[in-house]
Amino acid sequence: MYVFKQLREYYWSERRYFVISMLCLMTVTGLGLVYPNLFRHLIDNVIANERYDQVPLLAFMVLGVMALKAVFQFLHGSYSAKLGNQTAYNLREALYRKLQFLSFQYYDKAKTGDLMSRLTADLQAVRDFIGFGFVQIINVFMMFTFGMIMMLSINWKLTLITLAAMPFLVFTAIRFEGRIHPAFRLIRKSMSTMTTTVQENITGVRTVKSFAREPHEIEKFAERNTDYKENNVITSGIWAKFFPLMELFANLSVVLLIGAGGWMAINGSITLGELVAFYSLIGYIIQPMWGIGFHINNYTQSKAAGERLLEVLHHYVHVKNKENARVLNPDKVQGHVRFEGVTFAYGESQKPAIADFDLDAPAGSVIGLLGGTGSGKSTIIQLLFRAYQAKEGRITLDGQDIRDVTLESLRSQIAVVFQETFLFSSTIRNNIAYGAGAVTQEQIEHAARLAKAHDFIMELPLGYDTVVGERGLGLSGGQKQRIAIARALLLNPKILILDDATSAVDMETEHEIQQGFEEVMKDRTTFIIAHRISSLKHADEIVVLDNGRVVQRGTHEQLLKIPGPYQDTYNIQFSDQPVLELDTEPASIGVAPADTTTSDQHAQLEEQQALKESAVSSSYTKRRGLAT
Numbered sequence: 001m002y003v004f005k006q007l008r009e010y011y012w013s014e015r016r017y018f019v020i021s022m023l024c025l026m027t028v029t030g031l032g033l034v035y036p037n038l039f040r041h042l043i044d045n046v047i048a049n050e051r052y053d054q055v056p057l058l059a060f061m062v063l064g065v066m067a068l069k070a071v072f073q074f075l076h077g078s079y080s081a082k083l084g085n086q087t088a089y090n091l092r093e094a095l096y097r098k099l100q101f102l103s104f105q106y107y108d109k110a111k112t113g114d115l116m117s118r119l120t121a122d123l124q125a126v127r128d129f130i131g132f133g134f135v136q137i138i139n140v141f142m143m144f145t146f147g148m149i150m151m152l153s154i155n156w157k158l159t160l161i162t163l164a165a166m167p168f169l170v171f172t173a174i175r176f177e178g179r180i181h182p183a184f185r186l187i188r189k190s191m192s193t194m195t196t197t198v199q200e201n202i203t204g205v206r207t208v209k210s211f212a213r214e215p216h217e218i219e220k221f222a223e224r225n226t227d228y229k230e231n232n233v234i235t236s237g238i239w240a241k242f243f244p245l246m247e248l249f250a251n252l253s254v255v256l257l258i259g260a261g262g263w264m265a266i267n268g269s270i271t272l273g274e275l276v277a278f279y280s281l282i283g284y285i286i287q288p289m290w291g292i293g294f295h296i297n298n299y300t301q302s303k304a305a306g307e308r309l310l311e312v313l314h315h316y317v318h319v320k321n322k323e324n325a326r327v328l329n330p331d332k333v334q335g336h337v338r339f340e341g342v343t344f345a346y347g348e349s350q351k352p353a354i355a356d357f358d359l360d361a362p363a364g365s366v367i368g369l370l371g372g373t374g375s376g377k378s379t380i381i382q383l384l385f386r387a388y389q390a391k392e393g394r395i396t397l398d399g400q401d402i403r404d405v406t407l408e409s410l411r412s413q414i415a416v417v418f419q420e421t422f423l424f425s426s427t428i429r430n431n432i433a434y435g436a437g438a439v440t441q442e443q444i445e446h447a448a449r450l451a452k453a454h455d456f457i458m459e460l461p462l463g464y465d466t467v468v469g470e471r472g473l474g475l476s477g478g479q480k481q482r483i484a485i486a487r488a489l490l491l492n493p494k495i496l497i498l499d500d501a502t503s504a505v506d507m508e509t510e511h512e513i514q515q516g517f518e519e520v521m522k523d524r525t526t527f528i529i530a531h532r533i534s535s536l537k538h539a540d541e542i543v544v545l546d547n548g549r550v551v552q553r554g555t556h557e558q559l560l561k562i563p564g565p566y567q568d569t570y571n572i573q574f575s576d577q578p579v580l581e582l583d584t585e586p587a588s589i590g591v592a593p594a595d596t597t598t599s600d601q602h603a604q605l606e607e608q609q610a611l612k613e614s615a616v617s618s619s620y621t622k623r624r625g626l627a628t
């Protein structure tokens with residue numbers, strides 16, 4: 001019962017439904033006890049004394065009792081349903097709320113299919129038990145108690161003889177519970193694994209098809225399906241073994257009653273009416289015992305399901321508001337960000353993704369982060385909006401440690417355009433306005449224009465009312481990115497983070513978007529993560545990272561003059577231009593002499609390259625009919 005104690009807050013407020021449902025069921029049970037007494041009266045008093053005129057009255061009484069029983073049965077059913085459904089509603093709300101606040105750390109490992117099965121199948125099992133199962137179990141005890149009292153009042157010796165087999169039944173039922181509970185846990189686990197497989201297959205259908213992995217996927221699913229089936233077969237085996245045994249012990253009581261009761265009736269220790277009444281009363285005892293397997297099954301299933309719900313509900317939230325955390329005043333936020341000796345690793349045993357990182361980003365500055373894949377760029381910005389918590393060092397916003405302010409007020413000052421764009425299956429308008437509260441169509445269009453999304457949106461049949469598919473399916477990667485950029489711009493944040501935000505657009509569009517950015521970057525601190533030098537060369541400071549450590553920092557012009565990763569990247573990206581080795585000896589063919597290359601020449605080279613890439617990409621997009 002520990003699990004249900006833990007879940008108490010979700011059903012306790014609905015206890016009135018439980019009380020009404022219980023009272024109705026008690027009435028139904030009580031009315032059920034009228035039948036054996038009517039039988040006894042019919043045989044011993046009416047038939048034995050040949051007072052047949054009383055038979056119609058007795059028949060009407062039975063009819064009346066049946067009708068009353070039906071009414072209370074109905075009331076019990078509807079109040080139980082109210083109890084179960086209201087509890088499920090409360091739980092669903094709580095689970096969903098919890099999912100909103102669970103940290104990024106949780107989602108790094110969480111599986112969508114598994115979570116979905118917790119929110120559906122597990123929740124339903126708990127609903128069924130709290131709504132119906134629990135009341136039924138109490139009713140079983142009541143039927144047993146009432147039945148016993150009546151039987152004892154008729155003949156205590158026959159009662160004891162009849163119930164001699166009951167301890168065996170109870171013992172078997174307890175053993176059954178011990179075996180069936182783990183079996184149900186396995187079923188639920190394999191069910192969630194199977195659901196995850198289906199969900200991942202549907203989400204990743206493009207990858208599956210492009211790699212022609214359908215046979216592998218079918219095989220993988222077959223394995224999980226077999227696992228699920230086998231767990232069900234094992235459970236059915238346990239059920240098949242115990243159920244007849246329990247039925248056998250239950251029916252043993254009938255055998256004992258017929259033997260001992262028949263003998264007592266023959267020798268006159270009980271009347272025939274009492275024997276018949278006893279026979280119907282034994283049903284009152286056997287029926288609940290017989291159904292005990294079902295109730296145990298129901299209970300164990302919902303207990304296993306409840307445990308899985310509690311796992312989510314009680315899951316530790318790694319990043320949360322401190323007690324007395326301050327709420328940032330949006331009008332006072334300047335956007336001065338500082339990282340001071342920040343070190344962070346994703347797991348205890350993992351090496352730091354970022355080590356001893358320092359950065360001073362004055363309000364309104366533009367910071368570029370460059371580095372190879374896995375060098376820690378995204379980690380830096382994730383720490384800034386507290387997706388994760390840095391263990392060493394501190395990050396401040398306008399001098400305040402970001403751990404001292406509420407997550408909501410911190411994040412409302414930051415807009416992030418992620419590497420992977422997520423769009424909701426809703427209209428483009430709603431996707432752009434996401435998180436911005438009440439905004440006008442003009443504001444949405446303005447943001448879309450800055451993000452160079454307006455023109456392609458207007459070419460869609462329904463414009464801003466076009467509903468995009470799940471995760472934005474139906475749009476190209478670049479189009480999705482532009483919508484995501486518009487979404488961030490609409491928020492009008494103090495801090496703007498562009499995490500490889502233009503990776504999916506062509507050079508030409510990137511150039512155009514950047515012109516838009518220049519306008520929106522004014523007065524806000526901007527962090528740009530990019531692989532293309534052209535995306536961050538205007539930054540006030542460019543930080544070059546390698547393996548979580550800063551290896552170079554400076555402006556574009558400063559870094560170009562120093563041999564190192566930045567210059568190497570520049571040379572690779574502008575590879576068909578003369579190689580730059582500004583502060584070193586001219587080394588290979590085509591090397592521009594260091595002392596003769598001026599920043600004007602760099603600009604010229606970049607311009608030539610940008611124009612060239614732009615021409616290539618625009619002729620490519622035109623050829624493919626993708627002109628934007």
Ligand SMILES: Nc1ncnc2c1ncn2[C@@H]1O[C@H](COP(=O)(O)OP(=O)(O)OP(=O)(O)O)[C@@H](O)[C@H]1O
Nearest residue numbers: 108346347353371372373374375376377378379380
């Ligand atoms: N959620 C995570 N859980 C565990 N390790 C992670 C997680 N995210 C990143 N890492 C690890 O941290 C390191 C830095 O990753 P990060 O995403 O910051 O790199 P990045 O420079 O942004 O790379 P990219 O350019 O490929 O996006 C990598 O070694 C990566 O494997």
